[in-house]
Amino acid sequence: MAKSIDVSDLDIYYGDFLAVQGVTMSIKARAVTALIGPSGCGKSTFLRSLNRMHEVIPGARAEGKVMVDGQDLYDADVDPVAVRREIGMVFQRPNPFPTMSIYENVLAGKRLNATRLKKSDADDLVEKSLRGANLWSEVKDRLGKPGMGLSGGQQQRLCIARAIAVEPQVLLMDEPCSALDPISTAAIEDLIHELKSDYTIVIVTHNMQQAARVSDDTGFFNLKATGEPGHLVEFNPTKKMFTNPDNEATESYISGRFG
C-alpha cells in the first residue's frame, strides 16, 4: 500500500517570494528518501508541498506537478483534505493535542473525522500504532494520561503513532529527531527501517550520518546564492551521494567543507 511520488518542475511561493524553484525528482515507493541541505534552503517548504500542507499558510502556493499514483496533487479537482489522509506528516516540533489523552491522541485521526470504531478495534489500533512507534511499553499503563505529560522524545513518537494510525500511503517527516537524544533517535531510526516495508517515507534531516544510515535515496537542496530561491542540486542513491557525488557542492556539504 505504498505509492511513489513524481515531482516535476515544482515552484513554491510564499506570496510573491519564490522559496523553491524547479524541483524535479521521483520518490520511490517502499523506500526512504532523505532531504538534506543548509538551513533556509526550502526543505520544509518542499516537504509540506508534497501533501498540500504548504497552502495552509496564508498567501502560500505551489505551481508544477506532483504525481502520486497517476494523479496530480495540484489538479484543480483534487481535495487537499483527501490528499492529507493519504500522505501523513510528522512535524519538526512534537505537537500532541493538549486536550487529549495519549489514547485519544493516537486515535485523533479517526476520532476527529468522526469515524466510528468498535472499542476493541480502537484498542487494537492504539496498541498497534504505539508498538509501531516504539512507545507502547513506556505508556501502556497510562494511556488515559494527557499526551503533553510525556517527555519530548516520547511526544515525538506519539506524533508518529498518531500519523501511522490513519494508515497513510506516504509518511513525511520533518527533522523528526532534531530534538531527541541518541537513544530516542536510534529508536526512531529503527522505526523508519520497519515502516519502510509498508510506507513510502520522506525525511528531512540535518544529520548526515542519519541520512546515510536510514535512506535509500538522498536529495541535496541548496540556495543558488543568498536571496535566490532554493533548488534541488543533486538527487541520487544515498550510496553514490555519500561516496561519489556528481556535484562538487554536494561533496563539500556532505564532508562539512561548506561555505
Added chain:
Amino acid sequence: MTNLSTAPTSSDMAPLQSGHLPRFAPLAVGVLAVAVGVLVGGMALGGGVAGALVLGWLTMIVVLPLWSRVVEGGRKAKDRLVTVGVWSTFGLAMIPLVSLTWTVVSKGYGALTPTFFQNSMQGVLGSGGGIYHALMGTLIVTAVATLISVPIGVLTAVYLVEYGNKNLFSRVITFLVDVMTGIPSIVAGLFAYALFQIFFGPGVKMGFAGSVALSVLMIPTVVRSSEEMLKLVPTDLREAAYALGVPKWRTVVKVVLPTAVAGIVTGVTLAIARVAGETAPLLLTAGLTTSLNFNPFEGRMTTLPVFIYSSIQAPGLYVDEMTSMAWGAALVLVVIVMLLNILARVVGSVFAPKSGR
C-alpha cells in the same frame, strides 16, 4: 586606544557579603511609625486621624531606607524605599474596595431574612416585602442575554480568527466590535427600546427587550475575549489536525475550540458579571414591577439593579424599610457577581489543558 578587552581587571574581587538589617526591621519601624503618628501627629500636633496617618507614613518611608542605607548600603536602601512605596499604593488601592464591601455588607446584612428571598413586593407596604421577583428577573434577563450573546460572539470570533484572514470584511467587523465596546449602556437600552417599539407599539416593556439591550453590551466583550483566546491556540495544533486529513471546520470544532474553551468560558462569565449590574438600559426596556414574572416575552420584569434604583428613588412613605431593602438587594447583587467571578476561575482551571502525569 580604547580597551576592548573583556578580561576581568586585575583588582581584587568585590566583597560578596554586606551587612543587613535584622528580619524584624520593617515591623519595628512600622511600630515606631504608628507610635510617632499617633503620639506626635495625632495628639501633640493635634492632627487627628489624618495627621497620624500622614506622619506615620512619613516616618516609615524615611526611617527604614535611612537605617538600611547606613547598615546595608545604597542599593538595598533604594529597594526598601520602593518596597514601602509599593505597599503604600497597594494600601491606597484597597481602601475603596474594602470600604465598599464593608458598607454593603454592614448595611445589607440586616435585610437578609428568609422572607426577603421568598416574597415579591406585590401589595407590600412597609415591611414583609422581598426581592424574589427582582432576583428571578436578574437571572432570567441575564440568562437570555447570555444565550443570545455567546453563540453570536464566539462564532464571530471564530470567523475573525479562523476564516477572516484579515480581509476587508473581517477588519470592518473588528472595527465595529471595537466601536460597540465603547457604547454607553443607556444607548444600548434606547436601541432595544426603539427596536421593540417597532414591533410591539409604543411603551412596550418586556424582559426579552432587556436581554437584547444587554446582549448589545455583551457581544463585543465576548467577541474580544474569545478572539484573544483563539489566537493563543498554536498554529502547530491546527496543522497537526490538517496533516491527519481533518477538514478545517472539524479542526475548529474539535481541536481549536476545546483548546481555548477555558479562556472563552472565563471571558463569557466575566461578561455576564459585567452586565448583571446594568440599570439604565433595563429601566427603559424591561421596566419596573412589584410582582413576580417568569415570562420574558410578556409584561414587565424587574431586576436587582432596577429594584435598588426604584427603592431609593421612589420609596413612598416607607423610606427606612425601602432603603434597607435596597442595601440587602445590593449585597445580593455583589455576592452574585462575586460568585460568577469564582465560577469563572473554577471553570477556567477545570477546562484548562492538562499536562500533569
